[in-house]
Amino acid sequence: MAKEILLGNGQKIPQIGLGTSRIPRDILEDTICLAIKKGYRHFDTAFAYYNEVEIGNALKTKFADGSVKREDVFITSKLDNQYQAEEDVCPACTESLRRLQLDYIDLFLIHWPLSRQNPGYFSTKPVATDYLERDLKTTWRAMEELVFAGKAKSIGLSNFNSQQIEYICDGARIKPVINQVELNVRFPQYQLQRFCEERNIFLTAYAPMGAPGHPQSLPRYTEDKVALLKDPVILKLATKYGKNPGQILLKSLVDRNIIAIPMSTNPDRLTSNLQVYDFELSVEDIRLISSLEDETRHFWQQKNEDHPDYPFGIHF
Numbered sequence: 001m002a003k004e005i006l007l008g009n010g011q012k013i014p015q016i017g018l019g020t021s022r023i024p025r026d027i028l029e030d031t032i033c034l035a036i037k038k039g040y041r042h043f044d045t046a047f048a049y050y051n052e053v054e055i056g057n058a059l060k061t062k063f064a065d066g067s068v069k070r071e072d073v074f075i076t077s078k079l080d081n082q083y084q085a086e087e088d089v090c091p092a093c094t095e096s097l098r099r100l101q102l103d104y105i106d107l108f109l110i111h112w113p114l115s116r117q118n119p120g121y122f123s124t125k126p127v128a129t130d131y132l133e134r135d136l137k138t139t140w141r142a143m144e145e146l147v148f149a150g151k152a153k154s155i156g157l158s159n160f161n162s163q164q165i166e167y168i169c170d171g172a173r174i175k176p177v178i179n180q181v182e183l184n185v186r187f188p189q190y191q192l193q194r195f196c197e198e199r200n201i202f203l204t205a206y207a208p209m210g211a212p213g214h215p216q217s218l219p220r221y222t223e224d225k226v227a228l229l230k231d232p233v234i235l236k237l238a239t240k241y242g243k244n245p246g247q248i249l250l251k252s253l254v255d256r257n258i259i260a261i262p263m264s265t266n267p268d269r270l271t272s273n274l275q276v277y278d279f280e281l282s283v284e285d286i287r288l289i290s291s292l293e294d295e296t297r298h299f300w301q302q303k304n305e306d307h308p309d310y311p312f313g314i315h316f
């Protein structure tokens with residue numbers, strides 16, 4: 001089982017959770033059930049992944065057969081960019097809860113600091129591509145109401161940079177407990193982590209393995225760089241410690257008190273990704289891993305180039 005982290009509001013979260021965004025729909029329920037059997041108690045989803053129904057079905061099965069109780073699992077979901085208007089936040093959370101077949105969500109995040117037009121509630125119409133100006137403090141006020149109403153135990157942010165976090169925290173009745181961002185040894189986000197720690201906000205690392213196979217990762221890897229999991233330094237350390245490369249990547253994050261949500265559908269890797277607490281990296285090897293930092297990031301890189309002034313251009 002993963003170690004638990006105590007969040008700023010007293011809630012506990014398993015440090016390693018299962019990312020679910022790219023798990024194929026036809027194997028999702030089985031993968032969640034298997035992950036629970038293997039000891040996972042933290043699952044990351046989002047309205048935008050369109051997989052909350054399958055995750056809800058798997059949870060229902062495992063609650064019914066007595067494998068786990070509701071209070072034993074930590075479920076994160078996220079407010080989609082199109083439902084950030086103050087009046088849309090509660091209906092969007094209620095819809096996620098309906099799909100997940102849950103009474104409350106453990107953690108609800110604002111998925112991106114970007115707003116889009118609501119196409120009509122939960123419609124299948126294509127999402128508008130233009131971004132709207134929106135004061136995210138109004139969104140945050142509605143997020144706080146979710147906690148007061150008992151729909152969310154904790155609330156937080158995702159993909160927010162330091163200025164955006166500062167803006168949300170200023171005058172907030174409830175402070176965010178987590179900021180979920182792209183983070184791995186090549187894009188370690190040290191500055192953002194320091195900034196968040198000073199405010200008692202934990203970072204959750206998405207793409208901790210460098211998101212191999214993600215469409216936005218491919219061009220960069222094929223041009224000039226090997227995938228993070230095949231980096232010679234990581235391969236050498238994996239051999240040295242008798243672990244697989246993913247375990248080395250995760251270990252370097254958990255040692256920094258970072259929460260991580262690797263995705264895997266492979267039974268062996270599901271197991272091994274939880275087994276990162278039974279070895280210690282030496283100081284020299286931690287230094288070696290930190291030398292891999294090169295600010296490579298995969299998510300929304302193209303958007304940054306298209307919109308150089310856009311606020312999520314940098315994470316700090």
Ligand SMILES: NC(=O)c1ccc[n+]([C@@H]2O[C@H](COP(=O)([O-])OP(=O)(O)OC[C@H]3O[C@@H](n4cnc5c(N)ncnc54)[C@H](OP(=O)(O)O)[C@@H]3O)[C@@H](O)[C@H]2O)c1
Nearest residue numbers: 019020021206207208209210211246262263264265266269
């Ligand atoms: N907040 C956001 O905006 C945001 C954005 C992106 C993602 N996320 C969340 O973060 C989660 C993780 O990100 P991600 O799925 O993009 O990338 P990732 O976790 O870095 O990479 C997943 C890939 O790594 C492979 N893998 C996992 N463990 C491994 C190991 N020990 N050794 C070798 N390969 C391994 C998996 O293949 P196998 O299945 O074959 O093991 C899978 O193809 C997502 O599922 C989602 O929940 C959030």
